[in-house]
Amino acid sequence: MDDALMMHRLHFAFTITFHYLFPQLTMGLAPLIVLLKTMYLRTNNHLYNRAARFWAKVFGISFLMGVVTGIPMEFQFGTNWARFARLTGGVIGQPLVMEGVFSFFLESAFLGLFLFGEKRLSKIGHWWAGFAVFMGSWLSGFFIVVTDAWMQHPVAFQRGADGSFQVTSFWGLLLNPWALIQYSHNMCGALITGTFVMAAVGAYYLLEDKFIEEGRAFLRVAVTVGVIACIVQIFPTGDLHGKMVGVYQPVALAAMEGLFKTQTGAPMVILGQPDAESERIDNPMMANKVLSYLLYGKTTATVKGLNEFPKEDWPTNIPLVFYTYHVMAGLGTIFVAVMAVSAFLLWRGVLYKSRWMLWIILCCLPFPHIANTAGWITAETGRQPWIVYGLMRTAVGYSKDVHAGNSLFTLIGFMGLYTILAILFLFLVYRVIAHGPLEETGAEVDSGTPITIA
């Protein structure tokens, strides 16, 4: 792989990975905040309003980080991936503009109102402002998934004489079956991040013996929603997603499972290290016939291995695809267990007193972020060596007039700047959590306050 290609890939990989730490939290928290506001409307209990206000602060800081790190993503299609952009603008330009026009304007307009409009708006009006922010963030996620889904599974296009891709059906592109499955799996993943963060803060308060009432409310809401999200993440969304990869990207699936040779009654590798050079798994720990069953519902079904495909079509980094997939799937399984036990204890009325369980919930805090990131790395490195699956190789997509040195220069710049952003984010969110959900008179509404100050 030549240097410039590697640099441009790292450039996008680094900036998108960092960026997506924030949207997954905002998209996960948004529906929970709307839920808290709904509970407040129905019960008139100020506890829920206080909780909503507290999470709105965390949401605001995360939203800001998502905004400032999101702009470089759109730019990079042109700056670093010019040859790709030139051929695909007629297709994926559409969801990218739609994101700006239909969701960013909505979000930016209503976030300020949601954070500061509480006094000026009626209770119902304030609920609607929160709902608009939720809609904006979830719509934005949809348009981005549509963009990625088209690269994974191109539909609704024709090629022009110059090789360019042109959309042939507006709805065909938006309702790409790949996009619908990927979107449900992805949004469920974001919801898991939101619920685990909320539950962990609740557990932290109970363990510290402060903000007891709020901590319990956080746990109650987060565990109830979280247990559903964790199950739906595996079945049906994860199951459907895996089967879809098996049908349309069998070589990616073989890499995810570390299946070098076609097998009847294929085992599922639970742990091991793929050795792409000698084409085997080192130190394997396997569950016999499970992979065949999961994919085709039969223990005797044949699963295609990497050996069925020409080597130039193999994902360029098989161990990475394998590891990230296993990290995602392994963590997803653990999340079900954690949430199921928590939900059981909650139902029995002992969760708040079970300190061991609160500790486990607290320690789970970073893992949904890791699982979501790993899942995306699986999807995108599994797609390699294609930038448009089966039609355009990544190696012919980058800007060839932007040399490796220039790309490295700006990559280093982003690394430095994002390190500062990460420190600021952790510091500010820590302050919000330490400060706690106090009874406040709500932010005063006035003719101007920056959007994230609440």
Next chain:
Amino acid sequence: MLLAWYLLVAIMITGYVVLDGFDLGAGILHLFIARTDEERQMVIRTIGPVWDGNEVWLLAGGGTLYFAFPLLYASGFSGFYLPLMIVLWLLILRGIGVELRMHLDSPVWRGLFDGSFAFASLLLALFFGAALGNVLRGVPLGKDEYFFLPLWTNWRVGPEPGILDWYTVLSGAVALCALGLHGAYYVALKTSGDINARAKQAARRLWPTVVALTGASLAATLYIRPDLLDNYKRLPVLYVIPAVVAAALFNMWRADAKGHERAAFLSSCAYLIFMLVGAAAGVYPNLLTSTTDPALNITVYNAHSGSYALSTGLIWWTLGMAIAVGYFVFVYRMFRGKVTTTSRHGY
């Protein structure tokens, strides 16, 4: 239909310049017109609830360009790689400068955020102006329609241009002063008391500079690109545009002298709009001119997307932007009037 999309892209860019222009202008003047912590907070509060929405115009404009003219997006963005990356960094610094200042009640942190806000706004205005200068001057497009410009070469407009040469630096200076003036009128409109007075004073100092630089950049543009007048000669009604620019400049000064804050700000909006309209009218149908061979120019005819995409796009794009403009009217009404000092700080 290609003309329609050319106009839509132009509208998005103009919308961005007019709206985010006053945010940048407020940032440029921030350290000069606001001295105390309360005053600086006031300046931030004039743009606080709207800057993020204003910045969306840049994103949506970039997206529209990508969608309608992918060749231009690909060639232009990769060719202007280094300055665009610097712009991205500055946008990040500006965003956190505006938003995070009030999260931390410490003079040192606040100084840092104020500095980053002012520094980033100033350089952004310069770079945006220089970018427009590059588009007007043209770039050395290769046979494959790509190019790559270093940040500077010999500072001359010649066969080996850089992003920065005397002409584009002049464009940057126009943008810096014009947006500074735009911001001054905006801050004056949204504040009262000392800041209002200092903003007006800044406007009075900047106004003659803007007039001089506007004239100089017009002369310089016609000197290096006399062909930009071709469209004007073909369609003389276009000469209305420079007339409106002159009228807007004059009216800014007149309205300001009479104390009509809103009229001064609106005149500044008109000035920016018609400066850009004038450039767009001269450039059409070219999008990016080649300095090496006019046959290599990127034009609306060779850069556009398929006709299905563009015709369906007109429907959803218009619908979406109509809704978006509705939000803007709603939000600006909600936060209308002057900001006041009586407010809680941070939390």
